[in-house]
Amino acid sequence: MRSIELVFDDGTESAIRADWVRLAEAGLPSLASHTGASNRPHLTLAAGAELLVPPLHAFDGALPMEAAFSGVQVFAAGRDRYVLARSVVLTTPLRKVHQRLHREIGGAVPQTLPGAWTPHVTLARRVTGEQLGQALDLLDLRLSGHIAGARLWDSSTKSVTGL
Numbered sequence: 001m002r003s004i005e006l007v008f009d010d011g012t013e014s015a016i017r018a019d020w021v022r023l024a025e026a027g028l029p030s031l032a033s034h035t036g037a038s039n040r041p042h043l044t045l046a047a048g049a050e051l052l053v054p055p056l057h058a059f060d061g062a063l064p065m066e067a068a069f070s071g072v073q074v075f076a077a078g079r080d081r082y083v084l085a086r087s088v089v090l091t092t093p094l095r096k097v098h099q100r101l102h103r104e105i106g107g108a109v110p111q112t113l114p115g116a117w118t119p120h121v122t123l124a125r126r127v128t129g130e131q132l133g134q135a136l137d138l139l140d141l142r143l144s145g146h147i148a149g150a151r152l153w154d155s156s157t158k159s160v161t162g163l
Contacts (some may be wrong), residue, residue: 012145
């Protein structure tokens with residue numbers, strides 16, 4: 001599986017990592033427990049096993065851009081298990097980057113296609129329904145920031161390539 005992701009500037013990344021740490025310190029699931037070198041807060045634009053590498057011009061003039069956050073999202077992930085994520089507002093610049101990218105690539109899973117995509121930054125996986133309330137109490141939902149760059153993640157090689 002490959003994914004094309006946007007990454008944040010240092011300040012925004014630090015704020016999201018602070019969320020991860022608060023959750024972990026409270027004994028809750030958190031991406032802080034994933035210590036792989038490539039693990040960092042990101043916004044997935046496209047994912048798929050047959051995903052093509054985007055051309056170099058796919059992000060020309062688009063980055064950096066403002067990142068607007070709006071509360072949290074909860075996605076079902078199995079019986080009494082959820083993914084907790086920060087919502088990212090689909091601003092006009094972000095929508096244009098997403099659409100331009102998808103015109104240039106193929107092989108993306110349906111959930112990442114324009115019109116079906118839900119922009120978010122994952123904070124925790126495998127959160128139980130019972131843990132959700134506690135997790136929400138720990139998060140400062142007032143966050144703004146900046147998207148600084150893009151990368152390609154390849155799970156088969158566990159490698160990241162800057163775009």
